Structure formats: structure tokens, C-alpha cells
Amino acid sequence: MTQQTLTVFLAGRSELSLKKLQLELQGIPHAVIESLWIPAVEVDPLGYLTTRPDIVVLELGVDPDAELANLGKTPLHLRPVIFLIGPPDNTVLMRKALQAGVRDYFVRPADANEVAAALRRVVKEKLESGSRYGxxxxxxxxxxxxxxxxxxxxxxxxxxxxxxxxxxxxxxxxxxxxxxxxxxxxxxxxxxxxxxxxxxxxxxxxxxxxxxxxxxxxxxxxxxxxxxxxxxxxxxxxxxxxxxxxxxxxxxxxxxxxxxxxxxxxxxxxxxxxxxxxxxxxxxxxxxxxxxxxxxxxxxxxxxxxxxxxxxxxxxxxxxxxxxxxxxxxxxxxxxxxxxxxxxxxxxxxxxxxxxxxxxxxxxxxxxxxxxxxxxxxxxxxxxxxxxxxxxx
CATH class of the missing domain: 3.40.50.300 (P-loop containing nucleotide triphosphate hydrolases)
Known part of the structure; x- marks a missing residue:
């Protein structure tokens, strides 16, 4: 059955930037936006989640390579759709992120309008195709x-x-x-x-x-x-x-x-x-x-x-x-x-x-x-x- 509402988690180490982005993204149709603060020492963001959302917008921390390696441990069919917010001028990290199955990479500080447009596209795709992802x-x-x-x-x-x-x-x-x-x-x-x-x-x-x-x-x-x-x-x-x-x-x-x-x-x-x-x-x-x-x-x-x-x-x-x-x-x-x-x-x-x-x-x-x-x-x-x-x- 097609989902009517999708859950979006904004995850990262800065509560202030998460709350700011959450306010800017409110109002996307069929999407519930929540923020999740992750401790600075945690390098396995998906492992820290207690529930599985449909979409995660993750702001990378001080060890982005380790976080990216941990993201790749979860099979694609068990992962939510992932967007990353990371440092600029790091083309190697961007390339690794896309190869690992990340949907898109936004340079920090992320433009809320760009993130919102990307979220709308994914929500539309998921609602049209249903929840199955073989x-x-x-x-x-x-x-x-x-x-x-x-x-x-x-x-x-x-x-x-x-x-x-x-x-x-x-x-x-x-x-x-x-x-x-x-x-x-x-x-x-x-x-x-x-x-x-x-x-x-x-x-x-x-x-x-x-x-x-x-x-x-x-x-x-x-x-x-x-x-x-x-x-x-x-x-x-x-x-x-x-x-x-x-x-x-x-x-x-x-x-x-x-x-x-x-x-x-x-x-x-x-x-x-x-x-x-x-x-x-x-x-x-x-x-x-x-x-x-x-x-x-x-x-x-x-x-x-x-x-x-x-x-x-x-x-x-x-x-x-x-x-x-x-x-x-x-x-x-x-x-x-x-x-x-x-x-x-x-x-x-x-x-x-x-x-x-x-x-x-x-x-x-x-x-x-x-x-x-x-x-x-x-x-x-x-x-x-x-x-x-x-x-x-």
C-alpha cells in the first residue's frame, strides 16, 4: 500500500543547526520532519537510530570518512534514503558518498531551498512507487x-x-x-x-x-x-x-x-x-x-x-x-x-x-x-x- 506520510530525520551533532534547518523545511507535503541530535563520539549514525525513518538528512561530524564507512555496512535495501551535508572542497569524500549509495551531497552550510527541493522529489517518487525496494x-x-x-x-x-x-x-x-x-x-x-x-x-x-x-x-x-x-x-x-x-x-x-x-x-x-x-x-x-x-x-x-x-x-x-x-x-x-x-x-x-x-x-x-x-x-x-x-x- 502506498505510504501517505514519510518520516524525515535531520541528524547531526549541532542541535542549533538541526532546529534551524527543521524550521526551514517544515511544510513539505506528505513529510514529517524531525531532528535527531547525535553525540559527537558516535561514528555510526544509522546504528544510533532507534527507529527507521524513510529519509535521513545527515550532517557529517569531525570524522566523515568513518561515518561514511559505517553507512556502507548497511545493505541498500535496509537503508533509508540518505542525503549528506559535509565539508566543501572534498571531492574524494563526495565521490565516495555517491558510490556508497547516498542520494545527494550538500556542502555545509546547506541551502535549505536545495534540500527542500531534493526532499520533495524523493517524497514524490516514494509515494508514486510505493514502499517496495527489492x-x-x-x-x-x-x-x-x-x-x-x-x-x-x-x-x-x-x-x-x-x-x-x-x-x-x-x-x-x-x-x-x-x-x-x-x-x-x-x-x-x-x-x-x-x-x-x-x-x-x-x-x-x-x-x-x-x-x-x-x-x-x-x-x-x-x-x-x-x-x-x-x-x-x-x-x-x-x-x-x-x-x-x-x-x-x-x-x-x-x-x-x-x-x-x-x-x-x-x-x-x-x-x-x-x-x-x-x-x-x-x-x-x-x-x-x-x-x-x-x-x-x-x-x-x-x-x-x-x-x-x-x-x-x-x-x-x-x-x-x-x-x-x-x-x-x-x-x-x-x-x-x-x-x-x-x-x-x-x-x-x-x-x-x-x-x-x-x-x-x-x-x-x-x-x-x-x-x-x-x-x-x-x-x-x-x-x-x-x-x-x-x-x-
Missing amino acids: QLNVFMNAKGGSGATLIASNVAHIMSAELGIATALFDFDFQFGSVGLNFDLHATHTTAGVISDIDEVDLVALEAYMSKHRSGLSVLTHSSQEISLPGEIPEAKVKRLIELSRRLFDQIVVDIPRLFDPVLARVIDEADRFVLVMQQSVAHVRDTKRLLQILRNDMNVPDQRLLVVVNRYSERSSMSLAELKQTLRFNHVYALPNDYQNVAQSTNIGQPLLEFAANAEITRGLISLAELLTGRQRRPAKNLIQRLFPFLD
Whole structure:
């Protein structure tokens, strides 16, 4: 349901400037403006909030870099819209703020008219689009054949079928995408085709364009007759597809190839969680380490948004999970057990593992991974009475 009133917190260390700005911003339609004084020693502004507002206008304190780092720890889908007021002539800080997902940056002392205009735009957008803002989960192989497509497909299916979440699955491998094979689905509208027409697509049309699996999962994949070359997919249209999808679904899972180009860089930049899939070998460790370096240092993706998944993990391997974490210098590592037979058979017949082998160890691992990404637990199994009389739920 569309919100009728949005809460705006003005947060900072100076009570005087907060009260002054609050008075100047009163009267914005559909917005309740409140001020929140934050102690000077507090460097985690969002952590200090006891309630979650819709919008925060934060005046940075004496340690803006630390505050900005703490803002990046909270996934985008769990954050309010954030505007920052900070020091002038600090272009590095401004750039980091925008890369961290901050909506806008105002130079101190902020012009109340500029802040008011920005708030009106956001309030209008939120009232028109509703409160849904789906989480974007991006999966990529650290090395070819690691299993990212299979894991992304099954995690998306579990989110929909087991966790009861409105979920979409996008195949962004525009040349060799194979997501549809995991569901025995044949594309009626392809990913590239929808992106091409996205300027004329609204929420109703987007939902209609997507292939539907019996679980309720919505899928955009490719035709075997279609191939898109690098440079043919406009970055701006991909951004528009993501924006629409966030308003239509609570979870969006995107499978991308191991490639860095402007389009995929945009997808990575938009991601709330980026999942890098590897296996237990020296070659996989080398490539994973290199990719983590690129993501952290060159693309400024914070560790809180990164997750490494070790596929086909075996405790009998010479590389333990603890040793992998130490070698990668990265602690957010999740292991999926090796179950070649069930995985191969389910893929060959186009049936997700939750349907093909619901009690297998690999399926339980994938359910736990879906729970980790969404923060939602699986629905409890129904008892006999509930199954016989579903209207009693």
C-alpha cells in the first residue's frame, strides 16, 4: 500500500543547526520532519537510530570518512534514503558518498531551498512507487565452471518457493546464458529484448514479459537463437530495468558472466549483495583473490556486500575453510557441499533441486544460503490438519 506520510530525520551533532534547518523545511507535503541530535563520539549514525525513518538528512561530524564507512555496512535495501551535508572542497569524500549509495551531497552550510527541493522529489517518487525496494543479489563465477548459474537459479527458486518471497531471476550472460535450462523454460521475451524496449515498459508490462515458473518465480533468460555483442546493451537501459524490478519484486537475483564492461559494472555497482562462486583449487583461489581485489579497491564495493561461496566443498580437501579465509584475507565465506549426482540429474531434466532432491545436503545448504541473503527463515512445514484444511492458515 502506498505510504501517505514519510518520516524525515535531520541528524547531526549541532542541535542549533538541526532546529534551524527543521524550521526551514517544515511544510513539505506528505513529510514529517524531525531532528535527531547525535553525540559527537558516535561514528555510526544509522546504528544510533532507534527507529527507521524513510529519509535521513545527515550532517557529517569531525570524522566523515568513518561515518561514511559505517553507512556502507548497511545493505541498500535496509537503508533509508540518505542525503549528506559535509565539508566543501572534498571531492574524494563526495565521490565516495555517491558510490556508497547516498542520494545527494550538500556542502555545509546547506541551502535549505536545495534540500527542500531534493526532499520533495524523493517524497514524490516514494509515494508514486510505493514502499517496495527489492534487494539485488548478483552472482558471478570466480573461475569458469564454478557453478554460479546453478547456485543463482536454485537460490532464486528457493526464495520464491520455500521462503515465500516475490522473486525475479535475470540471466545477464547475453551470449551463452543458460538459466532457462535449470527450469526447462523457453523464453517468450528475452533479457536483451526487454532491455531494448525498457523505455516503453511499465510495471504491468515487465511482469507480463517474464517467463513464469510453477513456483511463482519470474525469469528473464535468452533464446538459443539470440546473441548480443559487447556494446549493444545500453547501460542506461539496464539501470532502468533494475529500477523497475526493485519496485516489482522483493528479491532480484542476477547471474552475470565473468566479465567487466560498463553494463556489468553498473549491475555490480547497484548490487546489495555480490556473490563470488569458487571451488577448492589453487587456480580458483588465485582468481578469487584477484577478483576480490578488483571489487574492493577498483570498484569500491565494501566487504559487507561481498560473499564468497565455495561450491562442491569437501572437508577431505587439502584446503580447509579456515585456510581459504586466511589465504583470501576475507571472512565472509560460505561452503556448499559436493553432490555431483543430484546436481547433474536435476540440471539435465530442468528441475530445481528443491523439487528434485528436497532433503539432500546440497539443497539444505542452498536454503541456508537463501536465508542468509534475505534475512528470512523458511516457512514451517504444515501439519496434517493445515494440509487438509488450508483455509485455516
